[in-house]
Amino acid sequence: MFQAVIIFGLATLVFAVSRSIWLSILALLIIGAADTVSMVIRISLVQLATPDEMRGRVGAVNFLFVNASYQLGELESGMTAALFGAMPAAGPAVSARLAPAAQIPTARPRSFSSR
Numbered sequence: 001m002f003q004a005v006i007i008f009g010l011a012t013l014v015f016a017v018s019r020s021i022w023l024s025i026l027a028l029l030i031i032g033a034a035d036t037v038s039m040v041i042r043i044s045l046v047q048l049a050t051p052d053e054m055r056g057r058v059g060a061v062n063f064l065f066v067n068a069s070y071q072l073g074e075l076e077s078g079m080t081a082a083l084f085g086a087m088p089a090a091g092p093a094v095s096a097r098l099a100p101a102a103q104i105p106t107a108r109p110r111s112f113s114s115r
Contacts, residue, residue: 001037001038001041001042001045004034004035004037004038004041005034005038005098006098007030007034008031008034008035008038009094009098010094010098011027011028011030011031011034012027012031012090012094013090013091013094014027014030015027015028015031015090016086016087016089016090016091016094017087017090039066042066043062046058046059046062047059077089080092
């Protein structure tokens, strides 16, 4: 999943600096594919980690937060691009995606005891 997020961020950066329509289209295709892979993995993990009796409620809350985050991200990106321009706005957006994705795989997993 983290590789998909890193690919998503790098393809976003390529899209932001591209001056070629074909490179931009290719970057958008890669962005869509990486986002789809990441989303499928996230949804599957939520479903697998949730007890059967809570699955519908957890799925609904997850759906709400995922869709709200898309809207908030679009607002933030639009405001940043309006203030600084499209290309300068891409740098912070990409680094905000890449920094956590690059750090998380190096973290050590915790062992949870079942009590």
